[in-house]
Amino acid sequence: DSSTYGGLVWIKCRDEETGCEHVLFDTERGWGKKLSSSSNGGQPAADSGTLTNFNIDGFCLGADTEVNHASDGDYVGWTFKKEKKFMDIQTWTGTDSTQVISHDLGSVPGCILVKAYSQGGKSWQVYHRGLNNGSSPEDYSLELNSNGNIGSASAQPWDNTAPTATGFTVSGASSAVNGSGISYVAYIFAHDAGGFGTNGNQSVIKCGYYTGDGTSDGSKFIDMGFEPAWFLVKCASGSTQEWMMFDSMRGLIKGEAYQIMANENDAEGGATSFNATSTGIEIWNSNNAFNGNSNQYIYIAIAKGTGSNMRTPSSGH
Numbered sequence: 001d002s003s004t005y006g007g008l009v010w011i012k013c014r015d016e017e018t019g020c021e022h023v024l025f026d027t028e029r030g031w032g033k034k035l036s037s038s039s040n041g042g043q044p045a046a047d048s049g050t051l052t053n054f055n056i057d058g059f060c061l062g063a064d065t066e067v068n069h070a071s072d073g074d075y076v077g078w079t080f081k082k083e084k085k086f087m088d089i090q091t092w093t094g095t096d097s098t099q100v101i102s103h104d105l106g107s108v109p110g111c112i113l114v115k116a117y118s119q120g121g122k123s124w125q126v127y128h129r130g131l132n133n134g135s136s137p138e139d140y141s142l143e144l145n146s147n148g149n150i151g152s153a154s155a156q157p158w159d160n161t162a163p164t165a166t167g168f169t170v171s172g173a174s175s176a177v178n179g180s181g182i183s184y185v186a187y188i189f190a191h192d193a194g195g196f197g198t199n200g201n202q203s204v205i206k207c208g209y210y211t212g213d214g215t216s217d218g219s220k221f222i223d224m225g226f227e228p229a230w231f232l233v234k235c236a237s238g239s240t241q242e243w244m245m246f247d248s249m250r251g252l253i254k255g256e257a258y259q260i261m262a263n264e265n266d267a268e269g270g271a272t273s274f275n276a277t278s279t280g281i282e283i284w285n286s287n288n289a290f291n292g293n294s295n296q297y298i299y300i301a302i303a304k305g306t307g308s309n310m311r312t313p314s315s316g317h
Helices: none
Strands: 007-013 023-026 051-055 058-061 075-081 087-093 099-102 109-116 125-128 167-170 183-190 209-211 220-223 228-237 243-247 274-276 280-283 296-303
Touching: 007 051, 007 087, 087 099, 109 167, 109 296, 167 183, 228 274, 228 280
Parallel strands: none
Antiparallel strands: 007 023, 007 075, 051 058, 087 183, 099 167, 109 125, 109 183, 209 296, 220 280, 228 243, 228 296, 274 280
16 A cells, blocks of 8 residues: 555566666655666656556556556566655755754664755765674765765765664765755665564564675575565675665576666576575675675665564554
8 A cells, every 4th residue: 555655666677778777756756756776867757657656555557668668578666665664765855064864764774775856966875784894884875876886985975973763864065965955865774673573573674784705505695584575785895796686576596586786777687696595595606796705795685575574464454
């Protein structure tokens, strides 16, 4: 029910790259107002050919090539519900002065994706608790629309201030997150915050990190405590690599882990990189994108929906 609860819809054409960017829509900015993870562009005028409505059992699409064109083959869509201890969305107007953006996540964020949407030319800025191997990650950033490594320039987007359970800081020195008069949106993800399951102590999302060891035999294992249904991974230091996206709908088992690059328009490609288990991910590739020796990696993983980790219904919704 996206119309009542709100959230994010992220769509990508699986088969084509020409004219098929990643397109992201959210209930805070409204229907038809797209952004792209593979671009530093701003938000164009509302397009009735893309996402036309958020409704009580999902969302509706027009006939735009990027979301629903017969000649362009198959698409994949990921939806993220606004939910405490899972994901929140916030918007604000920049001031050129450091400010704290309040959020309703109900826990300390594990990852924050920020995009200027009223003006183009501003790259996506990413906070992740695993940057710099988890040591003062607020001093660093990544760009979602780039394959670059962590940045530590003097004008840091987070004002060298760690996020809290009630807000996160954006620096007045960074027009990418806080330029005067510019409108911004943030997608804010929790980390291992509990809140789900029969006893309310199960987590459905983790924003973790690991160091690669160069093996390709499945011995490298990322323990998440659940079977992931969606997995985004990025090499944060060492070799320059893309943002790689996987999901269980398209295959998250060895030999069928079809990757999509969040910062590129390319069609999906096959890989023998990962195998999902009931408690995490095995890595079967020593490629620098996934497990280069001594490289640092960050990820977001979301649990596969099962009775053990879903919240007990409290009403008839």
